[in-house]
Amino acid sequence: MNIQTLLNQRIQAAMVAAGAAEDAPALVRQSAKVQFGDYQANGIMGAAKKIGTNPREFAAKVLEQLDMSDVADKVEIAGPGFINIFVKNEWLSGALAQLRNSDRLDVTVVADPQTVVVDYSGPNLAKEMHVGHLRSTVIGDAVVRTLEFLGHNVVRQNHVGDWGTQFGMLLAYMERLRAQSSEVSMALSDLETFYREAKICFDEDEAFAAHARELVVSLQSGDEQCLKLWNEFIQVSLQHCEETYQMLGVSLARKDVKPESAYNDDLANVVNELKEQGLLQESNGAQCVFMEEFANKEGEITPIIVQKTGGGFLYATTDLAAVRYRQTALNADRVLYFVDARQSLHFQQIFTLSRKANFVKPETSLEHMPFGTVMGSDGKPFKTRSGGVAKLSALLEEAQERAFQLVASKNPDMSEDEQRNIGRVVGIASVKYADLSKNRTSDYVFNWDSMLSFEGNTAPYLLYAYSRVASIVRRSEMDVSALNAPITVVEDQERALAVKLCQLEEAVQQVISDGMPHFLCAYLYELAGIFMTFYEACPILNADDAVKESRLQLALNTASTLKQGLELLGIETLERM
């Protein structure tokens, strides 16, 4: 159920009946202020202008065509020509009953499901996942979950980096350790150290470096021994990723891995096709595509290089092959790329060329979902105290430990097992939520204290709100599933809660249209805040039976909405904290 959509349709129809153009938008939004009602229509002024009438007079005509008696008990014209809508309490009661009887909180399944390919996480397997992978992984996963909740067919694509020159160095180092009969699997248990040590050999030992370069050539020409060694490394690295995903509660599995190397055999085909279509041009020995769209004022074009001098392929080639695969094999209607904002030019080029070369259907939507950088308190990209890149697994361990310390100090009587579990859930939730709750496109400052705080728009605040509801339900000692007394909306705080509970779908739809989970975060934070106010003002368990049953259902709806919303964000809830 979506009030906004419902009201929008009604008002738009009335506008057309009153003489507006067919496509004149009603622009129904949640009202900016309580005195403006629950929703306001902003489209009257614009429509009136187009047909050359006075906005307030036109608004009056629209009202004549409008019958909202079932939904609203007051619809009024205000200001220069707004229409303010006050939703009926009886309507809210009905909507809440429906919400409570629905196993999906009355969120409508989309009528026309799309196949949405979502490219996210995509770590480089040469190293361990670090803080730079957090945003793509966490935001992408939230959007994936939300798309699936609405009934879309989602294909996850973990485009991991498993190919490239740095693997020569790593394989050479594996060989060296093995020759020294050192325990390679032990060494691989810390990929960060392994990479660093291999790099030192590469930089300082000329013979080692030369061998590393040879191994790259052997690897790319399909040498069996080499591939075997490479595969061994990749498997270990993927295992590391999966441990991190599991710790993070991310829904990516091995089947979602579609590595760069999977496109190797197709890269020459991509280049050939571009050539056949006359899109290719040789420049300084490299095979390039020059597109006017990327020319500056002087007419100089930044090309896409698809094949280097000497024949090697580049990441643009791989991305083109991937686009084509996603279209032809996965049959995508929409492809979302959750990749660093620094690659925007690259993706614009890839998308433009994919269309020119007919690698995608014209109606397929290709969308780069860029995100900013995680910053330290110094305003520079986030680093560990020692100045190195922060390993994601270490960061998550620290989050859990910090949360555990907090829990233990607040609840000294709780068993350590429970303190640990709460610490785990709160710690992980805090890191994820801090990321998800910010506008995706901007950089954000990583701060332990603010993300673990119980004040403000944080995971602990939401989890606490949820656990408070859970506590009431426990204390009621009632079979809440059997509750079916009417939900009556009387007090202001009850009403505010009721309206907010009906707006989950609006938030969820914003998340998938823009790929921005922070809209859902904002919604859940507002819901939790309104619930807290309701909780303070409206006693539940001590109220008379009818009121008690009504309020208990409001609480239950709040609990299920918070739980579902957090689940869409990939965040676990706690019954007690």
Added chain:
RNA sequence: GCGCCUGUAGCUCAGCUGGAUAGAGCAUCCCCCUUCUAAGGGGAUGGUCGGGGGUUCGAAUCCCUCCAGGCGUACCA
């Protein structure tokens, strides 16, 4: 040089295809535990929306220009 992004309260951030008096949290100050978790709630203070032009009934939002910062800009990904 050119292109993209960012600039909103002391700090961290919202602001949904232009919409009414720009909103939260932190910090500061005041109030509320004999009642369901005070890890909470209520209230106050705090803004020339980077500057300047323009478009119109109306601009934080669109256009131009300037300033500041970040990133990108042909064989790394």
